Amino acid sequence: MGDHHHGPATGVTRWLFTTNHKDIGTMYLWFSFAMFLLGGFFAMVIRAELFQPGMQLVEPAFFNQMTTLHGLVMVFGAIMPSFVGLANWLIPMMIGAPDMALPRMNNWSFWILPPAFLMLASTLFMEGGAPAFGWTFYAPLSTTYAPPSVTFFIFAIHILGVSSIMGSINIIATVMNMRAPGMTYMKMPMFVWTWLITAFLLVAVMPVLAGAVTMMLMDIHFGTSFFSAAGGGDPVLFQHIFWFFGHPEVYIIILPAFGVVSQIIPAFSRKPLFGYASMVYATASIAFLSFVVWAHHMYTVGMPVAGELFFMYATMLIAVPTGVKVFNWISTMWRGSLSFETPMLFSIGFLVLFTLGGFTGLMLSIAPADFQYHDTYFVVAHFHYVMVAGAVFSMTAAVYYWLPKWCGRMYSESMGKIHFWISFIGFNITFFPQHFVGLAGMPRRIPDYALQFADFNMMSSIGAFIYGASQLLFLYNVIATIVSGERVSDEKVWDGAEGLEWTVPTPAPYHTFEEPPLVSKPAGTF
Amino acid sequence: MGRIFSGVPLALFASFTAAQNQVNMSPGVTEIGADIFELHMLIMWICVVIGVAVFAVMFYSIYAHRKSRGHEASQFHESTKVEIAWTVVPFLILIAMAVPATSTLLEVYDNDEAELDVLITGHQWKWKYEYLDETGENISFFSNLTTPQEEIYNTEAKGDHYLLEVDEPLVIPTNTKVRFLITANDVIHSWWVPELAVKRDAIPGFINEAWTRVPQEGIYRGQCTELCGAYHGFMPVVVHAVSPEEFQAWQAAKRGAAQAESQLALQTLSADELMAQGKAVYETACVACHGAQGEGGIGNAIAGSSVVMGDLSQHMAIVAKGVAGTAMQAFDAQLNEVELAAVLTYQRNAFGNNTGDIVQPGDVTGMNNG
Numbered sequence: 001m002g003d004h005h006h007g008p009a010t011g012v013t014r015w016l017f018t019t020n021h022k023d024i025g026t027m028y029l030w031f032s033f034a035m036f037l038l039g040g041f042f043a044m045v046i047r048a049e050l051f052q053p054g055m056q057l058v059e060p061a062f063f064n065q066m067t068t069l070h071g072l073v074m075v076f077g078a079i080m081p082s083f084v085g086l087a088n089w090l091i092p093m094m095i096g097a098p099d100m101a102l103p104r105m106n107n108w109s110f111w112i113l114p115p116a117f118l119m120l121a122s123t124l125f126m127e128g129g130a131p132a133f134g135w136t137f138y139a140p141l142s143t144t145y146a147p148p149s150v151t152f153f154i155f156a157i158h159i160l161g162v163s164s165i166m167g168s169i170n171i172i173a174t175v176m177n178m179r180a181p182g183m184t185y186m187k188m189p190m191f192v193w194t195w196l197i198t199a200f201l202l203v204a205v206m207p208v209l210a211g212a213v214t215m216m217l218m219d220i221h222f223g224t225s226f227f228s229a230a231g232g233g234d235p236v237l238f239q240h241i242f243w244f245f246g247h248p249e250v251y252i253i254i255l256p257a258f259g260v261v262s263q264i265i266p267a268f269s270r271k272p273l274f275g276y277a278s279m280v281y282a283t284a285s286i287a288f289l290s291f292v293v294w295a296h297h298m299y300t301v302g303m304p305v306a307g308e309l310f311f312m313y314a315t316m317l318i319a320v321p322t323g324v325k326v327f328n329w330i331s332t333m334w335r336g337s338l339s340f341e342t343p344m345l346f347s348i349g350f351l352v353l354f355t356l357g358g359f360t361g362l363m364l365s366i367a368p369a370d371f372q373y374h375d376t377y378f379v380v381a382h383f384h385y386v387m388v389a390g391a392v393f394s395m396t397a398a399v400y401y402w403l404p405k406w407c408g409r410m411y412s413e414s415m416g417k418i419h420f421w422i423s424f425i426g427f428n429i430t431f432f433p434q435h436f437v438g439l440a441g442m443p444r445r446i447p448d449y450a451l452q453f454a455d456f457n458m459m460s461s462i463g464a465f466i467y468g469a470s471q472l473l474f475l476y477n478v479i480a481t482i483v484s485g486e487r488v489s490d491e492k493v494w495d496g497a498e499g500l501e502w503t504v505p506t507p508a509p510y511h512t513f514e515e516p517p518l519v520s521k522p523a524g525t526f
Numbered sequence: 527m528g529r530i531f532s533g534v535p536l537a538l539f540a541s542f543t544a545a546q547n548q549v550n551m552s553p554g555v556t557e558i559g560a561d562i563f564e565l566h567m568l569i570m571w572i573c574v575v576i577g578v579a580v581f582a583v584m585f586y587s588i589y590a591h592r593k594s595r596g597h598e599a600s601q602f603h604e605s606t607k608v609e610i611a612w613t614v615v616p617f618l619i620l621i622a623m624a625v626p627a628t629s630t631l632l633e634v635y636d637n638d639e640a641e642l643d644v645l646i647t648g649h650q651w652k653w654k655y656e657y658l659d660e661t662g663e664n665i666s667f668f669s670n671l672t673t674p675q676e677e678i679y680n681t682e683a684k685g686d687h688y689l690l691e692v693d694e695p696l697v698i699p700t701n702t703k704v705r706f707l708i709t710a711n712d713v714i715h716s717w718w719v720p721e722l723a724v725k726r727d728a729i730p731g732f733i734n735e736a737w738t739r740v741p742q743e744g745i746y747r748g749q750c751t752e753l754c755g756a757y758h759g760f761m762p763v764v765v766h767a768v769s770p771e772e773f774q775a776w777q778a779a780k781r782g783a784a785q786a787e788s789q790l791a792l793q794t795l796s797a798d799e800l801m802a803q804g805k806a807v808y809e810t811a812c813v814a815c816h817g818a819q820g821e822g823g824i825g826n827a828i829a830g831s832s833v834v835m836g837d838l839s840q841h842m843a844i845v846a847k848g849v850a851g852t853a854m855q856a857f858d859a860q861l862n863e864v865e866l867a868a869v870l871t872y873q874r875n876a877f878g879n880n881t882g883d884i885v886q887p888g889d890v891t892g893m894n895n896g
């Protein structure tokens with residue numbers, strides 16, 4: 001124990017060889033922000049091309065590469081690693097542990113990510129171009145008809161999967177074994193709970209994704225026919241496997257976001273989280289249900305009617321636990337003492353827009369109506385409401401909320417508020433009109449469109465540029481805070497904040513809880 | 527479910543809906559389309575009502591319970607009763623939604639007793655329609671986008687049906703139950719016509735079923751809705767619903783034309799005729815991959831190609847049989863002898879190739895047979 005009382009190493013080796021959860025958390029967060037900017041740049045290309053009807057800037061084939069990479073980079077490079085970074089920083093501090101349970105593996109699970117994304121991005125410069133089959137990479141477009149770079153794509157996905165699985169095992173091991181005395185499961189902060197459940201989901205479905213890409217690899221290079229009817233396979237099998245991974249995947253993205261707002265809303269309401277136990281049960285039921293609804297992404301593939309009915313009913317059911325969560329958050333605010341600092345603004349933005357995305361999700365679950373919605377911009381609008389306004393807004397809230405604890409300096413509140421309002425307005429200008437064009441019949445993933453969709457598409461593009469620009473403001477605000485923000489030394493930073501991470505000094509020292517704290521109060525109470 | 531659900535919103539939407547900026551789903555022209563539309567509106571209004579109620583509570587709280595107004599936080603954090611209530615009530619609402627959803631779905635799946643069968647095959651990037659007929663005299667044709675490259679690349683003004691126009695639409699009779707058998711030749715496509723409320727994936731190696739009964743004559747437009755490669759956005763669906771009598775006449779004319787074509791194949795055509803038709807064929811069937819100026823793209827350049835300017839039989843073989851393992855398909859199944867001869871002549875003389883070679887339908891027939 002004694003030799004643990006040292007600070008970080010110096011120079012680049014500090015980052016290369018570090019096993020410190022805070023260092024690794026920081027690297028995850030910066031990496032995911034870089035990926036967010038890259039994926040955002042791809043989105044800007046897409047929206048610039050769609051600004052007006054007619055082909056303007058890029059060729060259709062390149063357009064498809066942009067949509068594909070945008071999706072892959074945002075899901076696997078930006079959103080998922082950002083929440084892993086948050087978990088690294090916060091879980092040990094929230095449960096009173098000195099570090100993650102498996103620190104060397106922690107280092108490894110981060111450091112294999114950058115090469116994977118470098119490889120994925122390098123496909124843009126390969127002969128035949130980058131993968132152009134959408135982030136869902138349906139066979140046979142992604143096998144028989146794929147560009148040669150697909151092999152690199154498969155390798156990259158494998159690495160990402162390995163990284164995610166290692167990260168999840170680490171989180172599970174940490175939460176199960178390293179809680180401070182008295183920190184029972186039902187006293188854990190919601191963020192820890194949602195991550196624990198998410199980690200189980202990841203361990204369960206990442207191997208399925210690995211299986212899918214391995215089967216693709218076999219079909220492409222080793223003469224098998226998993227996904228080709230000509231050899232006795234079935235292209236729809238690919239979709240079943242993909243969505244068996246893909247549906248839990250969307251909950252993998254959103255559950256930690258639920259955890260974040262469940263920490264922030266009570267803090268700025270100065271009131272404990274309403275219905276803690278029901279939140280835990282709701283999260284667990286959502287996770288369970290997420291395994292039996294995958295084919296709602298496939299209502300039009302020609303499933304038997306009994307299958308359609310099963311998946312429709314199961315999907316509709318998810319609305320119940322999700323509703324419970326929304327009601328609980330609002331009850332937490334009810335008769336609190338509310339203030340609206342930037343983290344709270346982003347959390348309320350999350351609450352409103354995520355609920356909207358939830359409603360369109362319920363509409364999409366209705367199989368016969370989905371025959372009209374499927375693969376249109378209505379779906380694009382829906383999942384950006386849950387992914388961007390859900391996951392990204394909550395992640396942004398988290399950064400503003402914990403940044404002062406991390407670096408001991410306060411961000412600029414007025415710039416934070418401006419960032420919120422520009423994001424909120426830009427986001428809605430971008431994605432709200434997409435509901436309209438989708439219902440009116442515009443398919444997704446097309447580089448050019450019929451004239452009746454022109455006005456709303458232009459609006460969407462303008463909104464996207466606004467939303468994109470607002471992220472640069474965020475970057476500036478974060479850097480300015482770290483470099484020259486006003487110093488804070490209050491352990492609590494926020495008067496309403498609760499939890500062990502607010503009991504350590506500010507900024508959080510390199511090593512925390514080398515001696516485990518004693519926990520007596522239940523989580524979230526005063 | 528009652529018409530009330532669509533009445534109010536329709537009026538609401540109509541007020542700010544120019545033909546240009548449609549904001550809602552089309553109620554469609556078929557019975558199923560109307561049912562799906564009703565269902566969509568029902569669910570949407572339930573969501574709106576719940577959303578307004580929930581957010582009203584939230585915004586009231588934001589207004590009334592703020593710290594800046596001096597509101598003190600109370601510390602309640604549990605109530606089993608309300609938790610049970612807001613689990614059970616949404617569940618009941620869901621059951622209310624599931625009932626009409628189930629009955630509409632069963633209707634969609636009722637593929638029996640069709641009076642006409644049409645086989646629809648998705649190709650990169652066009653649809654093929656084949657009318658299945660007991661007599662074996664199937665009518666079949668490809669339906670290609672006709673929007674000119676100049677409109678797509680903004681050098682000419684865009685027409686009214688920009689990207690939603692084809693050379694030969696699918697023709698179906700009104701008031702007849704038409705069954706679509708949907709499949710694909712290469713990758714997965716999806717055949718969608720919003721106003722008929724029919725969307726079904728076209729999956730290579732498998733056949734899906736869907737059906738419609740169109741009560742009204744008219745032209746209904748849609749698009750491929752499953753990403754199918756570079757030109758996914760350029761394979762529209764156009765359905766022309768005509769009266770049964772007109773449909774009969776159209777079928778007869780189609781069969782007659784097929785015979786005339788085979789007659790024409792025996793004739794010798796002039797260079798001008800071949801070039802004109804060749805240009806037309808090139809611009810529908812080849813331009814997507816080989817470029818408007820023969821400059822290439824997905825396919826290689828035609829301008830200056832040694833294959834095109836070289837030995838005719840090799841050129842012909844590539845066009846007729848395709849190049850295995852590449853996007854270059856076998857066009858003998860898609861084009862007749864006259865069209866093949868015309869497009870070969872055109873490629874050999876356009877884009878500065880100027881070989882002066884004329885290919886006659888007879889040459890192609892000879893090649894196909896030998």
Ligand SMILES: [Cu+2]
Pocket residue numbers: 648651714715716750751752753754758761
């Ligand atoms: Cu297609």
